[in-house]
Amino acid sequence: MKTRIPALVPLAAGLMLAFNVPAQDHSQHQVPAPATQDHSQHQMPAPAAQDHSQHQQPQPKTTPQTKAKPAAKKTQPAAGEAVDHAAMGHGTPEQRPAEAVDHAAMGHGVSKETPQPMDHAAMGHDMPHPADQPVTPIPVLTDADRAAAVPPPHGHPPHDNSLQSFVLFNRLEGFDADEGTGFEWEGQVWIGTDLNRLWLRTEGERAGGHTEAADLEVLYGRAIARWWDVVAGVRHDFKPGASQDFAAIGIMGVAPYKFEVEATAYIGQSGQTAARLEAEYETLLTNRLTLQPLVELNFYGQNDEQRGIGSGLSTAEAGLRLRYEITRQFAPYVGVVREWSFGRTADFRRDDGEDINDTRFVAGVRIWF
Numbered sequence: 001m002k003t004r005i006p007a008l009v010p011l012a013a014g015l016m017l018a019f020n021v022p023a024q025d026h027s028q029h030q031v032p033a034p035a036t037q038d039h040s041q042h043q044m045p046a047p048a049a050q051d052h053s054q055h056q057q058p059q060p061k062t063t064p065q066t067k068a069k070p071a072a073k074k075t076q077p078a079a080g081e082a083v084d085h086a087a088m089g090h091g092t093p094e095q096r097p098a099e100a101v102d103h104a105a106m107g108h109g110v111s112k113e114t115p116q117p118m119d120h121a122a123m124g125h126d127m128p129h130p131a132d133q134p135v136t137p138i139p140v141l142t143d144a145d146r147a148a149a150v151p152p153p154h155g156h157p158p159h160d161n162s163l164q165s166f167v168l169f170n171r172l173e174g175f176d177a178d179e180g181t182g183f184e185w186e187g188q189v190w191i192g193t194d195l196n197r198l199w200l201r202t203e204g205e206r207a208g209g210h211t212e213a214a215d216l217e218v219l220y221g222r223a224i225a226r227w228w229d230v231v232a233g234v235r236h237d238f239k240p241g242a243s244q245d246f247a248a249i250g251i252m253g254v255a256p257y258k259f260e261v262e263a264t265a266y267i268g269q270s271g272q273t274a275a276r277l278e279a280e281y282e283t284l285l286t287n288r289l290t291l292q293p294l295v296e297l298n299f300y301g302q303n304d305e306q307r308g309i310g311s312g313l314s315t316a317e318a319g320l321r322l323r324y325e326i327t328r329q330f331a332p333y334v335g336v337v338r339e340w341s342f343g344r345t346a347d348f349r350r351d352d353g354e355d356i357n358d359t360r361f362v363a364g365v366r367i368w369f
Contacts, residue, residue: 165191166368173364179208190221197221199231204239214238217248228253235266241307245269273301288325294318303344308352310344323366331366
C-alpha cells in the first residue's frame, strides 16, 4: 500500500483542479456590459483630427485643365466636432487662387456635363420686338452733333436773292506760230442770283502782233433746271474782217458724266447764221493734277469770203491740257492743240497761203475768283 500512494497523489490533484475550474475568480478578465464599457483608452480619434497632409494629392498648378484625383472616402465626423476643411483639401478659392476646385471629386454632387444655353424660343418665351422701338438704340444727341448740323456762317443758302459773282479765265495761254509768238484767251463772268444772272463771255486770238479773232457776248441767263441755264443776248465780233453783231440764244450747263457744255446759235445783221458748240471735261489725276480735254466746233449758214468763212462746218479745234493747281484759284498748265479747217473755209485759207490744219504747243494759266 505504501508503494502505491505516491502514484495516486498527482492523479488526485488533477481531478481536484478539474472540478474547481468553475469556481475560479475571473473578475480580472470579465468584460463589462456594453452600457458601462469604458473605451477611453481604446477610442479612435475623430476623422476631423486626422492629419491627411502626407496623403493629400496636391493640385497641379501649371495645367488648370487637369482635374485633381478624388480624395479617399473619409469617416463622417462626430456630432459637435468642428470640421477642418483645410485638412480635408476643401480650401476656398481665396486661400488657393491658383488651384481649380473640383466639386465633383469632393462629393458635392456637381454635374460634369457642360451646361447648355436655354432655348427661350422653343419654350415660347420669345416676345415680338415693339414696332415703335428701334433695334439699335439711338445715341443721345450731343452739343457736337448740334453744331455739325448748322451750316457755315459765311455761306449763302440756295435760291435766295443775295447777289453773287464769279470770274473764270479758262484759257490764258501763249504759243509759237509761223507768224511769231501768239496769245489766246477764253473766259466768262457772271453776276446775279441763283436764278437770274448776267453773263459776259469772250474769246480771241492774237498772232504776230495782230488780232486774228475776237468776240464778246453779253447774255441774260435764267436757271431752268439743276445745273442748266438758258441764255439770250447779243454777240459782237471785232475780228476777223469788219466788226459785226449777232443775236444769240443758247443753253449751257453740266451734262451727264460731268461734261461742261455750251451750245449757242446766232443770227447776224446780214442774214448770216452761225452756231458754236463747246464741250470740255476735267479728269482728276491727283488732288492737284487735272487733265482737261476740250473740243470746239463752229458752223456757218453761208459763205463769207471777206472774213474767210465757208458754209457748213467751218473749223474744229481739239486740245488737251494738263494743269497743276497751286491753289484752286490759280493753276498753270501745258498742252497741245490741233485745229482743222473744212469746206470753203479750208479753200479760203489755202488761197491766202495759210495752213488748213495747225498743231501747236501751248502753256498758260487758269485762274478764277
